[in-house]
Amino acid sequence: MLKNITIGQYFPGNTIIHKLDPRIKILITLIFIIALFFVDSFTPYLFVIAFIFISIVLSKVPLKYILKGLKPLFIIILITFFINAILTPGKLIFNIGPISITEEGLRQATFMALRLVFLVVGTSLLTLTTSPIALTDGIEKLLNPFRKVGLPAHELAMMMTIALRFIPTLLEETDKIMKAQMARGADFESGNIMNRAKSLVPLLVPLFISAFRRADELAMAMEARCYRGGDNRTRMKVLSLEKRDYLSLGISLLMFAIIIFFRYFI
Amino acid sequence: MNNVMIKIDNLTYEYTNNENQTNIALDNVSLEIEKGEFVVVLGHNGSGKSTLAKHINALLLPSKGHIYVNGMDTQSEDKLWDIRQTAGMVFQNPDNQLVATIVEEDVAFGPENQGIEPKEIRKRVDRALEIVEMTKYKEHAPHLLSGGQKQRIAIAGVLAMNPECVIFDEPTAMLDPSGRIEVMNTIKKLNKEEGKTIVHITHYMDEAVDADRIIVMEEGKIVLQGSPKEVFSQVEKMKEYGLDIPQVTELSYKLRNEGIEIPSDILTVEEMVRLI
Numbered sequence: 001m002l003k004n005i006t007i008g009q010y011f012p013g014n015t016i017i018h019k020l021d022p023r024i025k026i027l028i029t030l031i032f033i034i035a036l037f038f039v040d041s042f043t044p045y046l047f048v049i050a051f052i053f054i055s056i057v058l059s060k061v062p063l064k065y066i067l068k069g070l071k072p073l074f075i076i077i078l079i080t081f082f083i084n085a086i087l088t089p090g091k092l093i094f095n096i097g098p099i100s101i102t103e104e105g106l107r108q109a110t111f112m113a114l115r116l117v118f119l120v121v122g123t124s125l126l127t128l129t130t131s132p133i134a135l136t137d138g139i140e141k142l143l144n145p146f147r148k149v150g151l152p153a154h155e156l157a158m159m160m161t162i163a164l165r166f167i168p169t170l171l172e173e174t175d176k177i178m179k180a181q182m183a184r185g186a187d188f189e190s191g192n193i194m195n196r197a198k199s200l201v202p203l204l205v206p207l208f209i210s211a212f213r214r215a216d217e218l219a220m221a222m223e224a225r226c227y228r229g230g231d232n233r234t235r236m237k238v239l240s241l242e243k244r245d246y247l248s249l250g251i252s253l254l255m256f257a258i259i260i261f262f263r264y265f266i
Numbered sequence: 267m268n269n270v271m272i273k274i275d276n277l278t279y280e281y282t283n284n285e286n287q288t289n290i291a292l293d294n295v296s297l298e299i300e301k302g303e304f305v306v307v308l309g310h311n312g313s314g315k316s317t318l319a320k321h322i323n324a325l326l327l328p329s330k331g332h333i334y335v336n337g338m339d340t341q342s343e344d345k346l347w348d349i350r351q352t353a354g355m356v357f358q359n360p361d362n363q364l365v366a367t368i369v370e371e372d373v374a375f376g377p378e379n380q381g382i383e384p385k386e387i388r389k390r391v392d393r394a395l396e397i398v399e400m401t402k403y404k405e406h407a408p409h410l411l412s413g414g415q416k417q418r419i420a421i422a423g424v425l426a427m428n429p430e431c432v433i434f435d436e437p438t439a440m441l442d443p444s445g446r447i448e449v450m451n452t453i454k455k456l457n458k459e460e461g462k463t464i465v466h467i468t469h470y471m472d473e474a475v476d477a478d479r480i481i482v483m484e485e486g487k488i489v490l491q492g493s494p495k496e497v498f499s500q501v502e503k504m505k506e507y508g509l510d511i512p513q514v515t516e517l518s519y520k521l522r523n524e525g526i527e528i529p530s531d532i533l534t535v536e537e538m539v540r541l542i
Binding site: 131132133161162164165168169172214217218220221222223224225226227228232233234235236237238 | 320323325347350351354355357359361362363364365366367368370371374375376377378379380381382383384387388391407408409420423424427
């Protein structure tokens with residue numbers, strides 16, 4: 001049951017989107033998210049749709065894959081839609097009992113739902129086309145300027161790397177402990193929520209103990225390999241910006257400008 | 267330039283456990299290991315052999331006495347990183363010593379910490395992976411590899427730091443037999459072809475047969491040392507310390523006890539076959 005969990009579900013490829021510098025990709029995603037919140041009419045949405053659609057086509061990630069990421073959020077999107085549709089006052093279209101649907105409500109609801117959809121599609125495109133290690137590298141480099149104000153950029157990136165490294169190891173271990181406890185008669189699958197939560201205790205206790213033991217050993221192994229924090233550290237793979245990075249950043253900024261223009265000048 | 271890689275001088279290590287009792291893990295140990303030597307440290311659990319290994323890498327500091335790695339005292343703090351670079355260390359659990367999510371990134375971890383130029387790191391990583399014969403796995407995720415392969419990646423990670431000496435702290439204890447053979451072959455290769463000084467800690471006797479010298483530890487003391495032939499021929503003594511001897515040696519010992527004329531220092535099946 002734990003095998004199905006994929007985190008940072010990377011879709012390997014060799015397209016221009018995959019090859020973009022992770023820093024640029026993170027920045028573009030940020031621009032895209034901010035832009036989404038400035039959209040308030042349908043024409044700029046066309047630009048957003050065009051932008052995201054072209055990116056998906058270029059990345060060669062099957063659309064099915066991306067839509068799969070929307071599935072768990074489907075209910076949230078639906079709830080958002082209804083709450084917005086119901087609670088926005090305005091010109092009445094029809095009402096069912098005490099619930100009244102207004103023109104403004106429908107409009108608002110559609111925007112909110114679309115916003116959520118594009119938010120998820122945009123960010124999942126980032127994780128689908130960027131390997132976890134490139135992603136952490138990008139985050140570390142982007143946060144580097146903030147080190148002066150005391151932000152531990154390297155430490156954060158290191159924590160992410162180690163977390164990614166140990167997710168499969170700990171999942172495997174959880175599986176093992178679960179089977180061991182089941183062999184001794186533990187029951188993880190029946191009973192109400194309280195009972196199920198209680199039955200997790202004999203799973204979590206050994207898991208935590210072993211995680212701490214692992215942490216201790218890993219720390220020792222890292223020290224033995226001369227780890228002493230981020231200062232004076234070099235990297236084997238150096239990130240460098242190419243023409244395509246500047247170009248795609250330019251296109252994103254252009255899209256952002258168009259959306260701002262529509263919002264404030266039309 | 268002298269020929270001594272590691273010099274241990276009257277080393278004592280005490281620690282206090284949870285109940286405030288003072289335990290002595292190492293008791294006045296003195297030892298010299300020469301450059302290029304292949305030393306195996308034997309002893310059962312709690313004999314202090316892992317504690318000794320951690321001292322060589324300056325992960326633990328002595329309560330009394332000194333350790334010199336290539337002439338550098340492990341207690342001088344400014345030499346700490348030089349010592350860890352000179353004496354690399356491979357641990358028991360292959361899972362708990364890999365840091366990165368991709369094999370080659372993990373091998374690069376050591377040299378990255380040393381602040382080496384990116385191009386040079388690339389070279390070293392490729393070379394290290396070649397030595398442990400894992401080049402074709404360089405872009406794999408470590409958790410998908412077998413135990414023996416993971417341990418070879420860990421060895422490559424140490425090699426990429428260009429150490430003169432590699433300390434192995436029971437690297438085969440958690441591996442299956444085929445993984446053990448893989449790792450042992452790699453260790454022997456490091457010693458013979460790369461000229462690294464090897465300190466190999468284990469409780470598998472058959473891994474000690476090819477060593478230049480065997481050191482037997484018991485209750486924090488060195489109780490026996492010498493060439494494999496010298497050590498394993500003292501069958502009664504080894505048994506007294508709760509240690510096994512290679513099967514063939516045991517066989518010849520029993521044959522001798524039965525009055526059959528056979529040398530007492532036979533270590534391998536081939537030697538036995540030749541004699542019979």
